[in-house]
Amino acid sequence: MKKRDQTIFSAFKWAVIEIQHAIKWGMLALIVFIGLQGLLPFMNLYIIKSLTESIGQDSLFSYISTILISWVGLILLENIISPLSQMTRIRMNESIHSHFNLLLMKKANSFSGIGVFESKSFQDEIAILRQETKNKPLNLMYIVTDSMKELVTIASILIFLGTISWWLPFIVTCSVLPQVIFSFFSEKKVWDYSLFHAEDARKMSHICSLTLDRNIAKEIRIYNFGDYFFEKFHSLGSVFYSRMRLLRKRQYFSSIPFSLLAVVGQVAAIGWILWNLKNNALSIASVIVMMQSLHFLHREVLSFIQDMNMLSPVISYFQTFKKFIEQKEMVPSSNYQLNSPVNLIEFCNVSFGYEKDDLILKNLSFSVHRGEKIAIVGANGSGKSTIIKLLCRFYDPQEGSILIDGIDLKEIDIENWRSQLSAVFQDFGRYPLSLGENISFSDSATVDKRKMDGAIKKANLTYLLEKFPEGFHTPLGKEFSGKELSPGEWQKLAISRLFFRNSPIVVMDEPTSSLDPNSEYEIFQRLILAFEGKSVFLITHRLNSVKMCDRILLLKDGRIAEEGTHQKLMALNGDYNKLFSMQASGYQEPEHALL
Structure with missing residues (x-):
């Protein structure tokens, strides 16, 4: 045959x-x-x-x-x-x-x-x-x-x-x-x-x-x-x-x-x-x-x-x-279980590209200690989101390794590792489910209501409970005749999932791109308080938001070009200083220049 x-x-x-x-x-x-x-x-x-x-x-x-x-x-x-x-x-x-x-x-x-x-x-x-x-x-x-x-x-x-x-x-x-x-x-x-x-x-x-x-x-x-x-x-x-x-x-x-x-x-x-x-x-x-x-x-x-x-x-x-x-898993899981909070995350000589001959990250090395908040900034295509994808183990590095308390991330059970993470991505989901399900991804009738109240309050969306008579049971999205939210409200709802999960490692990839400046400021103030003692990875183009971080990594062509606090990087008078000053001048433009 x-x-x-x-x-x-x-x-x-x-x-x-x-x-x-x-x-x-x-x-x-x-x-x-x-x-x-x-x-x-x-x-x-x-x-x-x-x-x-x-x-x-x-x-x-x-x-x-x-x-x-x-x-x-x-x-x-x-x-x-x-x-x-x-x-x-x-x-x-x-x-x-x-x-x-x-x-x-x-x-x-x-x-x-x-x-x-x-x-x-x-x-x-x-x-x-x-x-x-x-x-x-x-x-x-x-x-x-x-x-x-x-x-x-x-x-x-x-x-x-x-x-x-x-x-x-x-x-x-x-x-x-x-x-x-x-x-x-x-x-x-x-x-x-x-x-x-x-x-x-x-x-x-x-x-x-x-x-x-x-x-x-x-x-x-x-x-x-x-x-x-x-x-x-x-x-x-x-x-x-x-x-x-x-x-x-x-x-x-x-x-x-x-x-x-x-x-x-x-x-x-x-x-x-x-x-x-x-x-x-x-x-x-x-x-x-x-x-x-x-x-x-x-x-x-x-x-x-x-x-x-x-x-x-x-x-x-x-x-x-x-x-x-029958398609095989490209990112196989292992059996090692993390039973205690993560103290140290290390990227050791990591290289990665979506195409074999086109590396996005090149021999990248840095570490993040427990409770440390780092921001990753840089031009489009510099590899910021790629770092997050590797950290979440959506991909494995082609060279080098990511160590979690000295253990290669590839050796850790994927579900166990991801239970340590909370994330909001720039392409966050808008789910045609109830308000409560969008926060907890569970039947809102079986979830701790106080926990959901806390999450929606920290995301500054409490007014939705007053606006919608059905409260957490309110269906969202026009797909099935639910209530429609603004882009900013959908993004706040995605952020509320961070608060609800309350995990020790927090990943935020452009978490406030759809928010106005006032909402962005309020959200970041709440994030600072809520994530005290947690390890935070923040990616954003709005450099005014990164001043809250303990350390800033500026990526350029897949490598760390500059590293340090906001004050240190401004004092270097390098690329970070130029980017920050350019954004700041946009907000401080003289009124006559806009006419």
């Missing part, structure tokens, strides 16, 4: 097993219903054959009556089985949809690092998985069950034809099998093309979503660049879809020989029937039943081919899904 075929079979087997896990015993009931439905055409043919052969026999009335009663029973069975089968499918749909979404969520959450989320190939794959997970698992169940029913029907009719002539099933099977195989692999080729060009499809989807995004609706209208988005979407779509049409065209013309081969098989079978009828080798009853059998067979084979056409992209989807589920 070729490697490609093994991969397809492996993905199909894995998908069926996962569906079985999702629906458990429901699959067995569905198989019974499907098997019975698949046998109904054969039973129908048998009754027709018996009915036609009974003509001219003695005691005709009683025999036909028996056959007609059987026929009524068959119709009744079909009318009972069909709704039961449909009802079973509908009940299983919910379980399957939930199961695969949970698989996707759990796997994404299992990655300790964030490198995979910043990978282009991952973004292409996850865009497809997120979009198709609501359809493809359900499609597989319907395709598999329909195919089973069709195969049961095809097999029973072929066996029935075999009782009349042994070679009829053989010739029909050989004539249609190539068409089935071709249909499967040609459709897979189309899906693989769309997956390979997923970036184009993702760009189109993103451009479409931009025109519907409330956050940029104002800019689109002020600058009137909606038409530019339309043109961009059209140019991407014209290239992508023209290639798809060309691929479909080639697929169609390539399928013609296989379709003709299937027709030849049908013509050969019909010719054999007519020849035997002419030579009185077959009765009229047998001819009627055989022609009806070939009609049923042709119909079921066409349905099976259509299912194979639909199965191919579904299998390709599950190959992508399985590959995602």
Whole structure:
């Protein structure tokens, strides 16, 4: 078996097993219903054959009556089985949809690092998985069950034809099998093309979503660049879809020989029937039943081919899904547990780059003692946020090490280490949950209310409890008709999570970028009091905020260019002095200069 075929079979087997896990015993009931439905055409043919052969026999009335009663029973069975089968499918749909979404969520959450989320190939794959997970698992169940029913029907009719002539099933099977195989692999080729060009499809989807995004609706209208988005979407779509049409065209013309081969098989079978009828080798009853059998067979084979056409992209989807589920952790965890407060954090000759040949941090070394507050400043791209990502162990250094009380961070259990940290990032989350859940990430009914009161008070958001009658139970975000907050309020809410967690190490990456100067000053005063005795890492472009820190690191080209207190760095009259003086002069600009 070729490697490609093994991969397809492996993905199909894995998908069926996962569906079985999702629906458990429901699959067995569905198989019974499907098997019975698949046998109904054969039973129908048998009754027709018996009915036609009974003509001219003695005691005709009683025999036909028996056959007609059987026929009524068959119709009744079909009318009972069909709704039961449909009802079973509908009940299983919910379980399957939930199961695969949970698989996707759990796997994404299992990655300790964030490198995979910043990978282009991952973004292409996850865009497809997120979009198709609501359809493809359900499609597989319907395709598999329909195919089973069709195969049961095809097999029973072929066996029935075999009782009349042994070679009829053989010739029909050989004539249609190539068409089935071709249909499967040609459709897979189309899906693989769309997956390979997923970036184009993702760009189109993103451009479409931009025109519907409330956050940029104002800019689109002020600058009137909606038409530019339309043109961009059209140019991407014209290239992508023209290639798809060309691929479909080639697929169609390539399928013609296989379709003709299937027709030849049908013509050969019909010719054999007519020849035997002419030579009185077959009765009229047998001819009627055989022609009806070939009609049923042709119909079921066409349905099976259509299912194979639909199965191919579904299998390709599950190959992508399985590959995602089996993706290995880039930041593996160890077993060492920290059981006491951290006294010393050391970056020892750390070098790191998101691309191997492009280092962001270069041989960086510094240490932070327990209770020390340090600020990391510098130009964009100097490596400030990268230090935070390494500290949170979203990535591992390519060279050097990060030591926690002398222990390499790689040797410490990741969950245990992150339990020591609280963080607010510049791209903080805005969650469509309740006010209390946004602070605690727990059911607010089960969380210590005094702790939440303290956190929201320190973040200077107490007025929200007075503003919203439902208090901590107030839903937030317009996504689900919740209350909307201003950007500054959302950022304060992110800061309240720092206060709520109350961990010994605090990480703040541009924590006040959305706040006005007054709110920023108040928040920093509260932070100074709340984080007394804690180790604090602060990244900010607003240098007026870093004067509170015990030490300031100025990064330049991935290295520490200057280090010391605010007073010491100002006295050096270097880059920090220039940056601080430039910002200060902006606030102290003479009034006439602004006119």
